Amino acid sequence: MSSPSSTPAAPAVDRLRSWLQGRDLAVFHSVANRHWPGADPLLPQLSRSANHGLLWVGAAAGIAAFGSSARSRRAALRGVASLAVASAAINTVGKSAVRRRRPRVDLVPVVRRLKRQPVTTSFPSGHAASAAAFATGVALESGGWGAVVAPVAAAVAASRVYTGVHYPSDVLAGAALGIGAAFALRGIVPTRGQLPAPGRPPGEAPALPGGEGLVVVVNRASGTAPATASLVREALPLADVVEVAPGGLATALTDAAGRGRALGVCGGDGTVNLAASAAATHGVPLAVFPGGTFNHFAYDLGIETVQETAAALTAGDAIRVDLGRFRPGPNGEDGADGYFLNAFSLGVYPDLVRTREHWSSRIGGWPAGVLAAFHVLRGQRPLEAELQGRRRPLWLLFVGNGLFQRVGPAPGRRHNLADGLLDVRVVHGGRTPALRLLAAAVAGPLTRSPAHAAVRRRRVRIAGLAPGTPYAYDGEVAHSGEELTIDKLPEALTVYCPMPL
Template sequence: MAGRHWPGAEPLLPRLSRSANHGVLWFGAAACIATFGGSARARRAALRGVASLAVASATINTVGKGAVRRERPVLDAVPVIRRLKQQPFTTSFPSGHAASAAAFATGVALESKRWGAVVAPVAAAVIASRVYTGVHYPSDVLAGAALGAGAAFALRGVVPTRGQLPAPGRPPTEAPVLPTGQGLVLVVNRESGSATAASALIRDALPLAELVECASADLSGALEDAAERCVALGVCGGDGTINRAAAVAAAHGLPLAVFPGGTLNHFAYDLGIETVRDTAVALASGSAVRVDLGRIRPGPEGPDGPDGCFVNAFSLGVYPELVRTREHWAPRIGGWPAGVLAAFEALRGKSPLEAELQGRRRRLWLVFVGNGMFQRMGPMPGRRHNLADGLLDVRVVHGGRTPGLRLLAAAVAGPLTRSPVHAAVRRRRVRLSGLAPGTPYAYDGEVARSGTELMIDKLPEALTVYCPMTAA
């Protein structure tokens, strides 16, 4: 096989084989998929591909190569121009390159069939290149590919894909059927992460919808104006933008159509909405669900104004400082670098706050209150399966001298609900008192300041949201 003429392979396959050394090709492919994929599904596919590759490589190098000590093929029949400049020195069976290629391609395909179809031909070419360059027998690459694919499926057994997770438990309800978008007024926050790009897709999917683009400073007025003349209120932006739209929709009794257009989009993704098409399909069928709204009520000495609400989470402690710093630097250096810088700044030289939590005085680094129970334990949220469970997910990191170590310890606490540094409980309401006036708190990425007391509870099933039937 190595000696035969393969049309068009000579300038390509040897280079492709070298590029896959040490997984460089696949790490580069994962970076491109995550960066240019434009969706959470693409980022999950890239991550799963790399994780599958890591499992396959560890298995091949620790077990596979030592189990069958086959010598490499003799190169006499292989034309010199095909041979690799640096010949591998490990045993031949099974092929590590084939295992990595198959593991990466299978891992990507398990999360995203579209990206899997893009990666599969490249993986097949890498696998073929190992025979073409004469460094493996066909049985080496077939066994390696089988082991790589098996590693990806084994990883899926331990860490399920998004499609394997159980259907979220949310009360279904009816909403107006708007297949062309007529009757929908959609407010787009053009300062949100990917909202501008999403606008063009929305115009194509919903040609009769009215789009109103505005800056963050004008968002509240635009939402109130839209609510006065629409059948359904639409919003495109990040979680902070969706927070304001949810409050307006609930107050006016309108169904809300959410189009993810921010950096993280936790609320949309927990609803099963990842693309413009997901929401357009729900609008066309009138498929919707009812979800809870978290509520923040100031105490008697708090600031004047209406109660606040949140669709994702409320937090107190180092996180609001992190949000402020991130928002300051994000326009200059980008969202993710700004998040890293903000985390470093928030944990450097800070002191824990003191407050009464449920009537008991405590020193606290972090109080996190989620709207619904999150899947992963620890101080930070994972995914929610039920946005109408009537519960608050409360995570607390107790005070101490080293916030970074305490937050890390809480993050790896796994299913532990109580430890010297971390507590996780379920509540229907949470009372915080004894706060220093002006203490910052965050909700859905927005930052506000408290009085001496805050009460956090829920408005059960207060909001109707369009949601594709497959996600509901």
């Protein structure tokens, strides 16, 4: 009587395993015996450069630095995060699951061999997994950068067989694991393309092919605005493009809104804020060309390039969006109104903005933001204010124009730019501002705890402020009186915006 293990299928499985191993070895020998012109000095060096993911970290830094767009930065970040997931899977499960010996090193020519031979098991290839994970992660956010990275990733994977440290099946399994890691991360943290389109109540705006009738004001000192202005002139040759210094922005925007059929603006969120006020006052639609450091409003519209805005102008595609408003006094009767497209804030954030602006021209926007957060949170004291009739210490009061959703651990994007609501987030006073701010960011909208709260409101009243208390709106800093009222003007602004397919 045969044992349970000696089933008719067992010989077939053994034959298949033997055949696969034979093919694996045959391909390995074929590669080892073939000379590829120029590969001997290149592939071993490329293989060594990818040790510990250093090649991909450097590539991510290059993409973020030279891409000059939020899409490039997201691609770099997702590539590194995907690599980290793949590396964790390889080191905790992959290498211990199948303990396969490395190929014999003497099967490949000496000139190809690595100076330091790996000591871990052969299956699967960690280098191939990291390369595939990084390239896939980048491609999920940016097809253009993915096409640039993919050949390098393929060369790194091939180098592992060429240098004799892996069998072909090790590389294929590693690549499959890396691709899977990138898609698994996307399931947890969606790419921007997976997120639902923002709320888009349609707006009335004239079609302006070639930019005829459009006056574009460019903030000469804002981020990438000067370079973006050249792209605007190329895409919209009939538009009137005016470059001005920061001190002349308000006058230039008011003049442009009065003489054009539409007002265009190229700059960061502070510049766009001034343009929105001018456009709403004159009743003309606004065309936004992202040219600042962060460009939050443009990206929430789904606009990341000049071509996207140009296409909306040509077709006359536009939407209506809410305009946030802050007013001095308990009922807004004590002075001129101010407006915000993204957010208004009190507490540590205005100081963070001022410190970031001081350093951004020297070291760049994102490093300056990290430095500013470290500097501001050290030795600060909470703000004392009366919020909705109750006096309390506050580290931060954030009022968003529309509900901010989370993309990962922090508030990221608004899905509806015309919801009529304010996203109010309060971080209460305490001894650990950094931990409280982090907890509030991780918790997201519509939560409450002893350290923070997040609610929706149509109106917020703040009293008991020390005169001259700094506040921030759309990246700009100003100073308050004793009271402020914050509300919004529903669908007050028409903005050119490409329609989803």
